[in-house]
Amino acid sequence: MNIVIIGQGAIGLLWYHHLAKSPKNTVSLLCSSRTTFIPSHYGFTDINQQSHELSLMVADNAAFIDAELILICVKSYQVNVAIEALKNKISPHVIIVFCHNGMGAYQNLASLQQPCLTLLTTHGCKINSPFHAQHTGLGHCDLGSIHGEISPLMRANITSTLKQALPTLTFTNDIKTKQWLKLAINCVINPLTAVENIDNGQLLNEKFNPIITELISEIITVAAYENVKFDFNELQEKIMQVAKKTAKNCSSMRSDILQQRKTEIDYINGYIVTLAKKSGILVPKNEMLVQQVKALQVS
Numbered sequence: 001m002n003i004v005i006i007g008q009g010a011i012g013l014l015w016y017h018h019l020a021k022s023p024k025n026t027v028s029l030l031c032s033s034r035t036t037f038i039p040s041h042y043g044f045t046d047i048n049q050q051s052h053e054l055s056l057m058v059a060d061n062a063a064f065i066d067a068e069l070i071l072i073c074v075k076s077y078q079v080n081v082a083i084e085a086l087k088n089k090i091s092p093h094v095i096i097v098f099c100h101n102g103m104g105a106y107q108n109l110a111s112l113q114q115p116c117l118t119l120l121t122t123h124g125c126k127i128n129s130p131f132h133a134q135h136t137g138l139g140h141c142d143l144g145s146i147h148g149e150i151s152p153l154m155r156a157n158i159t160s161t162l163k164q165a166l167p168t169l170t171f172t173n174d175i176k177t178k179q180w181l182k183l184a185i186n187c188v189i190n191p192l193t194a195v196e197n198i199d200n201g202q203l204l205n206e207k208f209n210p211i212i213t214e215l216i217s218e219i220i221t222v223a224a225y226e227n228v229k230f231d232f233n234e235l236q237e238k239i240m241q242v243a244k245k246t247a248k249n250c251s252s253m254r255s256d257i258l259q260q261r262k263t264e265i266d267y268i269n270g271y272i273v274t275l276a277k278k279s280g281i282l283v284p285k286n287e288m289l290v291q292q293v294k295a296l297q298v299s
């Protein structure tokens, strides 16, 4: 399959590395316009801590024309710019896969001719130095359609191509519920760990119970307006399980704050606040965390 990956960050290089291994794929990478130097090789430290130095193919115009699959591996606040830049140079039939956290990142989805999927992942990957990524945690991916029609054959083809690269992947017809579950997890763990400057596991301390309870109640109310139903106890258990499983993790939002990078707060708790306003619902705890994270982050 002809594949273009957008973004030379942790997730972009994770997919580039695993997809380029197969002789059945031609994979190339589009780097951000801020990149000053693109090396001929990239580094990848795999889950067994083995390091690899492999050649890097940069996406040219022909790669976009021939692309059958495009993976957008940028932060949620970078998605709009990335799509607008490539919209006119890709085939109307190419399948676009969004691989970011948060929701509501692409404001103009309905205007896209291309069918779009979203890919949610619990893999962990980080950038050790420019063009060197390290796979830090094996996870699972959920893939599902969010816009347009995709033929059963194409769907099977894409699922099998991505699954060959990173095997723990499932195509789901109920991606909306999975997106909301991931959003709820991120709405609780990310801002609290960022504001408190703590590892995920420290949220298990009972002093956080009141704020976690209020956040979850607000999220459930907003989700219901979007026709997504959650049971409070089940959702709370799932969120606390993630905090336990990733106890030693520094959440992505806390890392962004510590590294003085912009956070994805607008597409996580900010998304809840925006939807709540539209429906006239009050979400004071989500609003408070948006303000607190914004006060900490660089613009």
Ligand SMILES: NC(=O)C1=CN([C@@H]2O[C@H](COP(=O)(O)OP(=O)(O)OC[C@H]3O[C@@H](n4cnc5c(N)ncnc54)[C@H](OP(=O)(O)O)[C@@H]3O)[C@@H](O)[C@H]2O)C=CC1
Binding pocket: 006, 007, 008, 009, 010, 011, 012, 030, 031, 032, 033, 034, 035, 073, 074, 075, 076, 078, 081, 082, 085, 099, 100, 101, 102, 121, 122, 123, 124, 125, 126, 127, 252, 264
């Ligand atoms: N890393 C992880 O373990 C996980 C990440 N995610 C999610 O995946 C998404 C990507 O994360 P991650 O890879 O860690 O983020 P990174 O910031 O490491 O990577 C994003 C990369 O995309 C580049 N980029 C931005 N805009 C463009 C553009 N228009 N064209 C080409 N390249 C562009 C950025 O360059 P520049 O630096 O110049 O902006 C950067 O190198 C996020 O939403 C994150 O929350 C989800 C689960 C796990």
Ligand SMILES: CC(C)(CO)C(=O)C(=O)O
Binding pocket: 101, 185, 186, 189, 190, 200, 242, 246, 249, 250, 251, 252, 253
């Ligand atoms: C699941 C969690 C909270 C793991 O750290 C995450 O997705 C993140 O940090 O963005």
